[in-house]
Amino acid sequence: MSQTRPQKASLFVTCVVDQFYPEIGESTVRVLQRLGVDVEFNPDQICCGQPAFNTGYWKEARPLAKRFIEMYRDDEYVVIPSGSCASMVRVFYQELFHDDPTLLRQATEVGSHVFEFSEFLVDVLGVDTLPKATSPKLNTSVTYHEACHLRRELGATTQARKLIDASSGVDLAEMDQSEVCCGFGGTFAVKYADISGAMLQEKITHIRNSGADAVVACDATCLMHIGGGLEKQGIQVRPQHLAQLLDESMG
Amino acid sequence: MAEVRTREFKNLASDALADDGVQKNLGSLYNGFNQGRLSQAAATPNWEEMRERARRIKTHTIENLDYYLDMAATNVEKAGGKVFFARDSETASQYILDLAKRKGVRSVIKGKSMLSEEMDLNQRLAKEEIEAIETDLGEYLVQLADQTPYHIIAPAIHMSKSDVNDIFHEKLGTDPNASIDELAGAARDELREKFIEADMSITGANFVVAETGTLVLVTNEGNGRMSTSMPKTHVAIMGMEKIVPSMEDMGTFLRLLIRSATGQKISSYVTMVTGPRTEVEEDGPEEFHLVIVDNGRSKLLADPRLREALNCIRCGACLNACPVYSKVGGHAYGWVYSGPIGAVISPVLTNVSDAKDLPYASSLCGACKEACPVKIDLPRMLLYLRSELTEGNTDPTRKNSSWIEKLAMKGWRLSVSNRTMLGIANRLGRIAQWPIARKGRLRRLPPPLSGWTRYRSFPSVSSSPFRSRWKKNIKP
Numbered sequence: 001m002s003q004t005r006p007q008k009a010s011l012f013v014t015c016v017v018d019q020f021y022p023e024i025g026e027s028t029v030r031v032l033q034r035l036g037v038d039v040e041f042n043p044d045q046i047c048c049g050q051p052a053f054n055t056g057y058w059k060e061a062r063p064l065a066k067r068f069i070e071m072y073r074d075d076e077y078v079v080i081p082s083g084s085c086a087s088m089v090r091v092f093y094q095e096l097f098h099d100d101p102t103l104l105r106q107a108t109e110v111g112s113h114v115f116e117f118s119e120f121l122v123d124v125l126g127v128d129t130l131p132k133a134t135s136p137k138l139n140t141s142v143t144y145h146e147a148c149h150l151r152r153e154l155g156a157t158t159q160a161r162k163l164i165d166a167s168s169g170v171d172l173a174e175m176d177q178s179e180v181c182c183g184f185g186g187t188f189a190v191k192y193a194d195i196s197g198a199m200l201q202e203k204i205t206h207i208r209n210s211g212a213d214a215v216v217a218c219d220a221t222c223l224m225h226i227g228g229g230l231e232k233q234g235i236q237v238r239p240q241h242l243a244q245l246l247d248e249s250m251g
Numbered sequence: 252m253a254e255v256r257t258r259e260f261k262n263l264a265s266d267a268l269a270d271d272g273v274q275k276n277l278g279s280l281y282n283g284f285n286q287g288r289l290s291q292a293a294a295t296p297n298w299e300e301m302r303e304r305a306r307r308i309k310t311h312t313i314e315n316l317d318y319y320l321d322m323a324a325t326n327v328e329k330a331g332g333k334v335f336f337a338r339d340s341e342t343a344s345q346y347i348l349d350l351a352k353r354k355g356v357r358s359v360i361k362g363k364s365m366l367s368e369e370m371d372l373n374q375r376l377a378k379e380e381i382e383a384i385e386t387d388l389g390e391y392l393v394q395l396a397d398q399t400p401y402h403i404i405a406p407a408i409h410m411s412k413s414d415v416n417d418i419f420h421e422k423l424g425t426d427p428n429a430s431i432d433e434l435a436g437a438a439r440d441e442l443r444e445k446f447i448e449a450d451m452s453i454t455g456a457n458f459v460v461a462e463t464g465t466l467v468l469v470t471n472e473g474n475g476r477m478s479t480s481m482p483k484t485h486v487a488i489m490g491m492e493k494i495v496p497s498m499e500d501m502g503t504f505l506r507l508l509i510r511s512a513t514g515q516k517i518s519s520y521v522t523m524v525t526g527p528r529t530e531v532e533e534d535g536p537e538e539f540h541l542v543i544v545d546n547g548r549s550k551l552l553a554d555p556r557l558r559e560a561l562n563c564i565r566c567g568a569c570l571n572a573c574p575v576y577s578k579v580g581g582h583a584y585g586w587v588y589s590g591p592i593g594a595v596i597s598p599v600l601t602n603v604s605d606a607k608d609l610p611y612a613s614s615l616c617g618a619c620k621e622a623c624p625v626k627i628d629l630p631r632m633l634l635y636l637r638s639e640l641t642e643g644n645t646d647p648t649r650k651n652s653s654w655i656e657k658l659a660m661k662g663w664r665l666s667v668s669n670r671t672m673l674g675i676a677n678r679l680g681r682i683a684q685w686p687i688a689r690k691g692r693l694r695r696l697p698p699p700l701s702g703w704t705r706y707r708s709f710p711s712v713s714s715s716p717f718r719s720r721w722k723k724n725i726k727p
Contacts, residue, residue: 015667025717026717047667058638064664064667177281181616195575
């Protein structure tokens with residue numbers, strides 16, 4: 001382990017994890033703590049503003065983005081268990097504040113401290129091996145779905161797979177077209193439900209064909225979408241956030 | 252201008268989703284064109300540097316478009332060609348019709364051109380009793396079937412072989428079970444006659460090189476070369492953005508265009524034409540006309556947030572990579588351009604308010620920008636158009652959003668305004684879900700959320716959100 005490894009990180013848990021999947025937040029904290037990181041959590045955090053921004057309501061998104069900037073501008077590291085919310089801060093705040101030089105500068109600054117969970121582990125902590133459970137009990141095969149914003153906005157294509165490979169008791173069974181969108185896209189899934197549903201069906205077919213026990217991703221929203229489809233069709237494949245998989249594997 | 256059906260996006264998309272044949276044909280895009288591009292990119296050294304170089308050249312050219320257009324026009328004229336600048340499709344069509352009348356033209360052969368589709372040029376010519384025949388095989392199929400192109404580079408990608416058998420049997424009298432070779436032979440026989448008879452050719456322009464005034468056409472069937480060499484008059488039509496400064500730049504663009512479009516290293520034909528036939532040349536037209544068309548492109552140029560769309564070289568890679576296009580197909584977009592680039596430019600070139608579905612019909616996955624050979628940030632522009640439609644920042648005519656959505660957004664904004672409000676929203680959510688939640692899942696939600704539960708169940712709101720767990724259990 002490197003000596004310059006960060007001691008402290010602030011967790012931005014995301015509104016979806018807070019309200020719907022608190023167990024993903026708990027796993028994120030446990031994994032970070034196992035890796036020697038002192039996790040902080042600001043209870044005033046709410047939302048990065050992405051739902052409004054993506055739907056075109058930039059005026060509604062700006063106050064939320066401003067609050068994020070103010071809340072986290074002094075933190076050295078902010079960890080977010082979502083590629084999409086991390087993209088919102090690092091990439092799309094630039095767009096939201098393109099005509100406001102002060103906020104644009106602040107957004108760029110705070111963005112440079114923001115990391116998605118798998119990025120933080122691999123790129124910042126330099127993790128290449130993971131601690132094993134004292135009595136290893138995990139024996140599972142998982143398939144990995146690449147969340148779109150993690151791959152194409154943050155450019156993080158290798159980190160999550162590296163961590164899956166480093167997990168004990170876990171086999172990676174790649175699905176076909178793992179990099180193709182599951183069809184979620186926020187309000188897109190409701191506004192254009194039939195198109196979104198057709199995209200989801202493709203994803204479900206590839207997941208089933210992989211033969212894996214679980215589908216792992218770095219975004220709770222992709223998992224909400226994919227998991228909701230699997231559940232609706234009675235398919236016994238678990239949706240699992242990467243943090244939950246690592247948490248289980250470390251025991 | 253071609254008929255605009257962008258308002259009908261949802262219905263047209265439903266038609267495509269319900270058509271098994273179309274779904275099967277669209278399903279071939281991922282492993283076909285898309286994988287072809289990826290293989291070529293992997294096999295080409297410095298692919299990423301080349302994309303960046305092309306992006307810079309295009310951005311520079313568009314920023315200085317007046318300068319390069321003037322240079323191109325001067326050089327075309329120097330080579331003996333004639334140049335006409337057309338404000339819109341009507342003006343461009345009229346120039347061509349007047350020219351055809353003056354020359355007594357009865358029959359025209361066409362090279363593939365999306366701009367011609369914008370202008371609805373074949374119909375305009377037909378009204379004047381001038382026969383216009385498409386010579387790109389895909390375009391020819393679409394023309395015989397009385398349809399419009401489905402894809403920028405593969406106009407008949409939605410047709411199966413048996414569809415083609417039916418069309419050829421009806422229109423050309425071929426055997427209903429003819430083989431692919433026999434079908435291609437029938438088209439060749441038919442088109443060869445047309446090439447010989449034609450008084451005029453009209454082609455598009457993949458590029459025009461400003462420093463030499465050279466028209467560049469990329470084809471796989473040789474129809475581009477036949478069109479530019481056989482008839483006495485050749486008219487090339489180009490969108491005003493299709494300029495490349497120098498012949499040296501062409502090396503970059505040809506490599507990127509062809510590899511990104513079809514997954515070939517180079518197409519069967521690359522045709523370069525500078526002006527009409529000279530005294531020492533045996534082939535070529537007596538007259539060469541270049542018609543440079545704006546048709547709404549100035550609106551893209553004038554908006555710094557959309558200008559990047561003019562960098563497009565029309566390779567179709569964003570369509571091939573797009574998971575939405577591969578479900579709804581090309582006709583759903585309701586105008587000439589489809590897929591991610593169509594969702595950006597069709598609304599602006601036609602009417603943004605009528606095309607409000609197009610910028611929203613995307614999951615914003617970014618596969619388009621990953622595929623684009625000139626790195627156009629298409630998701631960024633889709634987001635910008637969404638904000639224009641919702642808030643009308645710069646243009647009030649672009650404003651368009653439903654009151655239900657506005658109300659929902661206000662409600663959501665209120666619920667996330669601070670942690671007290673979020674706590675209240677959590678309780679309200681739990682009360683609302685109480686009668687319908689089963690084992691922590693919601694299986695049927697009322698409109699407008701019913702679309703979600705048609706294909707997936709929804710998780711119920713947690714009674715112990717992360718923030719309360721943090722306070723109780725985890726906080727060190």
